[in-house]
Amino acid sequence: MTTAERATPDTAAGLEPASAPESGATPRRFAIAVLVLGSIGLVASFALMLERLAVLADDSYVPSCSFNALVSCTEAMSSPQGALFGFPNPLLGVLGFPVVIATGAALLAGARMARWYWVGLQVGVTLALVFIHFLIFTSLYRLGALCPYCMVVWAVTIPLFVMVTQRNLRLLPSDASSGAARAGRWLQAYQAPVLAAWFLVIGALAVVQLWDAIFALFA
Template sequence: MSTPSKESSRGPHAGLPQPTGLARDTAFGLFLVVLGAVAWIASGILVLERLALYKDANHTTSCDFNPWVSCGTVMKSGQAALLGFPNPFLGIVGFGVVITIGMALLAGAKFKRWYWLGFQGGVTLAFIFIVWLWSQALYEINALCLYCMVVWAMMIPLFIHTTSRNIVTGVIPAGAGLRKFAAEWAWVITVLLLVLTAASVFVRFPQAFIGAGN
């Protein structure tokens, strides 16, 4: 009887190219820790500001700069507590998980495919939620929240590069062409989405940046 080859014993990802860049566990772990920490801090500040507003409805938040950039205005909207409690509490929990996974990767942890699929699902749902919040801020609430925008800026690369990594490593089944595209174009797509998001904010609220009446 023949013995299994080294290639076949490596599991479902056998035959895939060696991961490079952010597809590598260590690099991706550091990436998750940095992005997760920035978004977690922003979410934490929003929680503190929301608690201050509960205590004093006239509290002026640290990012109430003008009528268009006002965390207080956004926090008092119905969209800011979609599930009945302030949205930043979701960020505290969710980005805490992101940081934990990143630290585990830096420590050498290896996760099963089902775990990465679960992480992909969570990041995807969070990204969809962020897109919805972006649309609500620009076209319904008509005000911006500085710390919310920091979270938006972190979610874009988190979603793009998590998806890219999962395609490159075979977690998401894909042909060689798509794997190559995901590896080579992830940063381009990330920058493009960040630029488009910033442009949409500027076009919607030009007076917040150039000053009314100037």
């Protein structure tokens, strides 16, 4: 075995090399963005959880996030989809976003996560992405109402998924010329347009589907 082929202590332990940026060092702005997005998501999830508990305690309570027939979290909380796994959906955010926050804080402090950690985080943000799109579909095509706190969670989950995905595609594969690495570099370069297009599509679907309710508010 040559020196180049011999595993370093870091790689043998599943950690990323700390030498060059291309080998896995995480940019400071990535860590800050993860920390900020996770914090926003946690605040929104916690606020929605408090509103849900208030409704459970008092059936006559009107949540602070319910403004009218279109912008309301009452429908989402009272629907079967609002407790898809047998408990209020916001609890998932209350439990999940602290992991995101801890990741951002650890990266800012200079920590280097093992590869298994990044794989686990990728699985987590991917499942979260699928789940929020199910909730988006439910809000637009089943409930006909938009929950403000829910939309905040949607708005932070999508960029978190894109950021973690482009980072893992670029840095997890050992071959920098692999298709995954190239896809990661492309996603990193066009991250802003991808996110803008993503949100525009969701916004357009919302306007088309809820046009009558939107028109009624201003009629």
